[in-house]
Amino acid sequence: MYLNLWIGLLSSGFMLGAVAFGILPFLEGWAALLVSAHLMTFALANRGDDYFKALCQKGFSFAGATFALWLIVQGILTVGEGGYGVGMTAAGATPTADDVSFFLPDWLNNAYLLAAVASVAFFGGALGKHMGGSR
Amino acid sequence: MNNRLKVLRAERDWSQAELAGHLDVSRQAVNAIETGKHDPSLPLAFRIGRLFAMPIEEIFDDQQG
Numbered sequence: 001m002y003l004n005l006w007i008g009l010l011s012s013g014f015m016l017g018a019v020a021f022g023i024l025p026f027l028e029g030w031a032a033l034l035v036s037a038h039l040m041t042f043a044l045a046n047r048g049d050d051y052f053k054a055l056c057q058k059g060f061s062f063a064g065a066t067f068a069l070w071l072i073v074q075g076i077l078t079v080g081e082g083g084y085g086v087g088m089t090a091a092g093a094t095p096t097a098d099d100v101s102f103f104l105p106d107w108l109n110n111a112y113l114l115a116a117v118a119s120v121a122f123f124g125g126a127l128g129k130h131m132g133g134s135r
Numbered sequence: 136m137n138n139r140l141k142v143l144r145a146e147r148d149w150s151q152a153e154l155a156g157h158l159d160v161s162r163q164a165v166n167a168i169e170t171g172k173h174d175p176s177l178p179l180a181f182r183i184g185r186l187f188a189m190p191i192e193e194i195f196d197d198q199q200g
Binding site: 001002049050051052054129130 | 159160161163164167168172173175176178179
């Protein structure tokens with residue numbers, strides 16, 4: 001059961017490497033399948049004991065915080081993008097799509113990347129509690 | 136939270152794995168509780184109390200009393 005956390009971390013690390021940096025891209029699909037199977041097991045299964053559930057809870061907290069940070073960055077940049085367009089309009093210019101899209105980097109709209117980062121956060125958080133003993 | 140689980144286990148000459156078997160949890164769970172890394176849930180705390188025939192507060196100390 002605890003070994004699965006290590007397998008999940010390794011798989012999600014491979015997935016992140018493949019999605020973000022193109023490392024070993026042929027492993028991307030297999031890593032995604034392994035990660036999804038482990039996450040689904042940890043989310044839905046009720047087989048774990050008291051301690052294992054606490055580890056999973058810590059992992060999901062980390063994954064949730066990852067989503068929140070991602071949304072904060074996306075939200076700030078999106079608001080900035082909107083403000084830039086409003087500013088251009090106020091200055092008498094007509095903003096084009098190119099004018100207002102440079103704030104948002106492509107990777108922010110990559111759901112696969114977000115899933116990989118959140119998966120690493122989940123397994124890293126759970127194993128961090130297991131190894132380091134944070135409450 | 137401090138606890139006397141390690142002492143109680145040693146008094147019975149049980150290994151962590153044996154205690155885990157009595158409590159129906161993993162050895163890692165017993166280790167985490169003994170080292171203070173994990174506070175057990177209320178149901179598990181009651182199981183531990185019943186196993187050692189002691190009140191929970193004699194095994195666990197929340198350092199507030």
